[in-house]
Amino acid sequence: MKDSLEITKEAVVHMVPVMEAEGLEELASLASENGCQSMLEIGTAVARTAVYMAEQGLTVATIERDPDMIRQARKNIAESGKPVTLIEGDALETAVTGPFDLIFIDAAKSQYRRFFERYSPLLSENGIIVTDNMKFHGMVDHPEMTENRHTRGLIRRLREYRRFLEGLEDWTTEFLDDKGDGIAVSRRKR
Ligand code: SAM
Numbered sequence: 742m743k744d745s746l747e748i749t750k751e752a753v754v755h756m757v758p759v760m761e762a763e764g765l766e767e768l769a770s771l772a773s774e775n776g777c778q779s780m781l782e783i784g785t786a787v788a789r790t791a792v793y794m795a796e797q798g799l800t801v802a803t804i805e806r807d808p809d810m811i812r813q814a815r816k817n818i819a820e821s822g823k824p825v826t827l828i829e830g831d832a833l834e835t836a837v838t839g840p841f842d843l844i845f846i847d848a849a850k851s852q853y854r855r856f857f858e859r860y861s862p863l864l865s866e867n868g869i870i871v872t873d874n875m876k877f878h879g880m881v882d883h884p885e886m887t888e889n890r891h892t893r894g895l896i897r898r899l900r901e902y903r904r905f906l907e908g909l910e911d912w913t914t915e916f917l918d919d920k921g922d923g924i925a926v927s928r929r930k931r
Pocket of ligand 1: 758783785789805806832852
């Protein structure tokens, strides 16, 4: 059986972007603290986080659109023997049935708001939505770190997303800036 550690090592060798280890630990802690039993992940890559969370006892569904990633994710999931369902396609188009106790947003950064709007109705009553890369390697606070136009565009979208979360009346969001690449934890107000 293949475990998440082995998948992580392979991901590092092949330079596949996966969640930072500290962020992953925090994701697992949040799942445990909030009694989450199911997770929907937007952005599978090679299924490292999906398999890791399944190892923690969650039932996982995960969406990926890139054919190369899908091929590797499918292989890793099969070899892990864990309860992970891979949904193939663009997360802005796929039909997914909920509810989920945890929704993890970790796909195209420019689309975070659309992912939130599309999938938040699938969140169970006391569930949480976790979004990764809120700091984007420190560049969200320090855009001067890059002159790359595309990266600057992503930084702007991440800032807009943060403001969007802060402005939601029915939701409360905690920004854990010191965890991994910065994660946001959103839940419905009660
Ligand atoms: N969550 C993964 C982990 O922690 O191991 C890492 C995901 S990686 C940062 C982002 C992935 O999202 C890429 O594999 C990319 O192909 C996928 N992606 C980006 N936009 C997507 C979309 N609209 N629908 C589905 N997958 C998407």
